[in-house]
Amino acid sequence: MRFIHTADWHLGRYFHGMHLTEEQRVLLMQEFLPLVRDEKVQAVVIAGDIYDRGIPPVEAVDLFDEILTRLTEEKVQVLFIAGNHDSARRLDFGRRLLRNAGVFVRGEPEAEMEPVVLQDEYGPIAFQLYPYVEPAEIRTLFGETESMDFDQATARLIEAGRVRIPDRMRAVAVAHAFLAGGSGSDSERPLAAGGAGNVSPSRFRDFQYTCMGHLHNPQQAGSANIRYSGSLMKYSFDEAEQHKGVNIVEIDGTGRAAQRFQELKPRHDVRRIRGMFEAIQRDETAYPPSDDFIEVDLLDKKPVLDAFNQLKLRYPNLMQILRPNIMVQQDHWQLQGQEAMQKSRQDLFEQYYQQMKGEGMSPEQQAVLSECIREIDREEAERS
Numbered sequence: 539m540r541f542i543h544t545a546d547w548h549l550g551r552y553f554h555g556m557h558l559t560e561e562q563r564v565l566l567m568q569e570f571l572p573l574v575r576d577e578k579v580q581a582v583v584i585a586g587d588i589y590d591r592g593i594p595p596v597e598a599v600d601l602f603d604e605i606l607t608r609l610t611e612e613k614v615q616v617l618f619i620a621g622n623h624d625s626a627r628r629l630d631f632g633r634r635l636l637r638n639a640g641v642f643v644r645g646e647p648e649a650e651m652e653p654v655v656l657q658d659e660y661g662p663i664a665f666q667l668y669p670y671v672e673p674a675e676i677r678t679l680f681g682e683t684e685s686m687d688f689d690q691a692t693a694r695l696i697e698a699g700r701v702r703i704p705d706r707m708r709a710v711a712v713a714h715a716f717l718a719g720g721s722g723s724d725s726e727r728p729l730a731a732g733g734a735g736n737v738s739p740s741r742f743r744d745f746q747y748t749c750m751g752h753l754h755n756p757q758q759a760g761s762a763n764i765r766y767s768g769s770l771m772k773y774s775f776d777e778a779e780q781h782k783g784v785n786i787v788e789i790d791g792t793g794r795a796a797q798r799f800q801e802l803k804p805r806h807d808v809r810r811i812r813g814m815f816e817a818i819q820r821d822e823t824a825y826p827p828s829d830d831f832i833e834v835d836l837l838d839k840k841p842v843l844d845a846f847n848q849l850k851l852r853y854p855n856l857m858q859i860l861r862p863n864i865m866v867q868q869d870h871w872q873l874q875g876q877e878a879m880q881k882s883r884q885d886l887f888e889q890y891y892q893q894m895k896g897e898g899m900s901p902e903q904q905a906v907l908s909e910c911i912r913e914i915d916r917e918e919a920e921r922s
Contacts, residue, residue, distance in 0.1 A: 539580050539581070539656065539658035539660075539663055539788070539789050540577065540578065540579045540580060540786065540787070540788045541579050541580055541581040541582065541583055541786075541787055542573070542574060542577070542579050542581070542582045542583065542784050542785070542786055542787070543583050543585065543747075543749040543765065543767045543784060543785040543786075543787050543797070544570075544582065544583070544584055544585070544767050544770065544784040544785070545584060545585035545586055545587065545621075545714070545749070545750070545751030545752070545766070545767045545768070545769070546585075546586070546587040546621070546751055546752065546754055546767075546768070546769035546770060547562065547584065547587065547588055547589075547602075547769070547770045548587055548589065548590040548623065548769065548770070548771075548773060549562055549588060549589050549590065549594060549598035549599075549601055549602055550589055550590045550591065550594040550595045550597065550598030551590040551773060552590075553773065553831065553857070554831075554857040554858060556831075556857075557595075557597075558771070559595070559597045559598055559601060561771065561804060561805055561806060562601065562770065562771065563601050564804075564805045565770065565771060565802060565804050565805065566601070566605055566770075568805075569802040569803060569804075570605075570770075570784070570802060571605075571608055571609075571612075573784070573800060573802070574609065574612065574614060575612060577786055577800075579614060579786070580614065580615060580656065580658065581614060581615040581616065581617060581656060581665075582609055582614055582615075582616050582617070583616075583617045583618070583665070583710075583712055583749045584616070584617070584618035584619070584751075585618075585619060585621075585712050585713065585714055585749045585750055585751030585752075585767070586618070586619050586620060586621025586622070586623075586624065586669065586670055586713075586714030586751035586752065587621030587622065587623045587624060587714065587751055587752070587769075588602060588618060588620075588621070588624055588629065589602075589623060589624055589625075590623055591623060592623070592624065592625035592628070593625065593628075606636075606641055610639050610640055610641065613640075614640075615640040615641070615642070615656060616640065616641045616642070617641075617642045617643075617654055617665055617667060617712060618642075618643050618667075618712075619643070619644050619645070619667045619668065619669040619670070619712055619713070619714060619751075620644070620645040620646070620669040620670055620714070621669075621670050621714040621751055621752060622670045622714065622752065624645065624670075625645075626645035626646045626669060626670075627645060627646060628645070629643060629645035630643060630644070630645035630646055633645075642654045642665075642667070643667075644667035644668075644669050645669055646669065647668070647669055647671050647675060647676070647679055647695055648679075649679055649680060649698065650698075650702070651666065651667075651668075651695070651698045651699035651702055652702055653665055653666045653667075653699065653702055653703055653709075654666075654667065655707075658789075659791075660708075660790070660791035661707075661708075661791070662707055662708070663707070663708045663709070663710060663789060664702075664703040664704075664707050664708070664709045664710070665709075665710045665711075665712060666696075666699040666700065666702070666703065666709065666710070666711050666712065666745075667699075667712050668692070668695055668696060668699060668711060668712060668713040668714075669714065670714040670715065670752075671691055671692065671695055672691070673685075673686040673687060673688060673690070673691040675691075676691035676694050676695055677691075680694060680698070682694070688715065688716075688735045688736065688737055689718075689736065689737045689738055689741070692713070692715055692737045692741060693737075693738075693741050696711070696713075696741050696742070699711075700744055708746050708789060708793045709744070709745045709746055710745060710746060710747050710748070710749065710789070711742050711745040711747075711748040711749065712748075712749045712751075713742070713748065713749070713750055713751070714750070714751040714752050715735075715737045715750070715752055716735050716736055716737065716752055716753065717736070717737055717738070717739045717750065717753075717759040717760065717764070717766075718736040718737065718738055718739065719739070719759065719760065720753045720757065720759055720766065721753065721755050721757055722753055722754075722755070739759045739760025739761065739764050740760065742760075742764050743761070745763070746763060746789055746793040746794070746795050747763045747764075747765075747787055747789060747795035747797070748763065748764040748765065749765070749767070749785075749787075750764065750765060750766045750767075751766070751767070752766070753766045753768070754768055754769035754773065754774075754777060754780070755768055755777070755780050756768035756780070756781065756782075756783070756785075756799055763795050763797075765785055765797060767783075767784055767785045767799075768780065768781075768782055768783070769782060770782065770802070771804055771808075772804075772807070772808035774808075775808060775810055775833040775857075775858075777808065778808050778809055778810045778833075781799070781801050782801065782802055782804070783799055783800050783801040783802045784799075784800055784802065785797045785798070785799055785800075786798050786799075786800055806829060806830050806831050806855060807830040807831070808830065808831045809828070809830050809831070809832055809833070810832075810833050810834075810835065811825060811832055811833070811834045811835070811853075812834075812835040812837060813825065813834075813835075813836075813837060814836070814837050814838055815836055815838050815842045815845060815848075815849075818834065818836075818849065818852070819848070819849075819852070825852070827852045827853070828852075828853055829853075829854055829855050830853075830855060831855050831857055832853040832855060832856045832857060833856075833857055833858050833859075833860065834849055834853070834856065834858075834859045834860070835859075835860045835861075835862055836859055836860070836861050836863075837862070837863055838861070838863065838864075839863045839864065840864075841861075841864065845859055846859050883911050884904075884907060884908060884911055887907060887911075888904065888907070891903075
């Protein structure tokens with residue numbers, strides 16, 4: 539059987555004030571659906587975080603409805619679970635009707651975790667769908683009295699699902715969790731503080747392949763058959779160097795799983811640019827104009843007047859400017875708070891000027907500053 543493993547679509551996401559649904563639509567229609575047809579896959583598996591929030595915008599719901607419709611028209615079966623961004627109960631709506639169309643969903647965990655069994659030329663393959671769960675949910679579901687962490691709760695749910703699969707049947711797990719040893723990104727919502735949300739990859743050792751969701755960087759977790767496909771698109775600038783796409787998985791009659799990563803190209807990439815303001819403005823070879831989503835790290839040590847609007851002429855989708863050198867100077871300035879209490883206003887301003895401009899004030903500037911401070915002192919004295 540050949541199927542596509544994908545995850546973390548985050549439909550309806552906002553990115554620096556921009557609604558990304560249209561970008562997601564273009565990617566799904568122009569890249570994802572043609573790949574489904576070209577690869578002749580039997581199923582598409584989405585490992586959670588269909589939407590970016592529990593109550594998604596109607597445009598995001600419409601887009602997912604359209605994708606499901608297109609896939610079922612192609613006779614492709616679809617399996618998906620709830621992630622930590624999804625509303626599990628809302629995602630479960632219509633699940634019994636959808637099953638008749640070859641769409642299988644599990645939003646909330648169940649005590650009796652019946653697998654989805656698909657058929658290929660070699661016989662049945664069981665897909666066990668494990669949605670994102672909180673430890674408290676599992677305690678309630680199974681009547682446990684002892685406290686649980688994420689690892690223990692996930693293990694309890696996996697056990698409940700694995701016993702429903704015959705011993706000799708090929709088995710695939712679909713789950714949404716932070717597996718220990720994984721590499722995260724800024725755009726992921728933490729599941730718990732201090733690593734308390736980590737789950738051991740060994741929990742999935744009895745499956746021929748595990749489709750993981752939650753981490754946005756495509757990666758292996760533990761063994762080679764436990765994989766994160768990564769997110770559909772880049773959702774933060776710290777993901778700028780990552781490649782986004784899907785895993786194409788093939789399982790033979792013996793249960794051996796082979797997978798390959800297929801990159802998907804968005805209409806607009808997410809990129810970081812670093813350099814001095816003048817170089818970015820003048821050097822079109824090193825800094826060519828682009829309509830990608832851009833973050834600029836300005837390396838100038840002095841402030842640049844109206845830098846954002848000037849650079850936006852070259853980069854119309856400029857999202858933000860960072861000034862790491864100036865920020866370092868500001869941090870240094872803030873650390874001198876106790877010392878500042880013992881200095882005159884003249885000394886404080888001259889020190890601030892030095893920090894911001896990288897040079898001291900001229901005698902003429904010092905004289906003007908002194909006169910301004912004396913004038914302020916006179917006005918304050920008159921008001922008191």
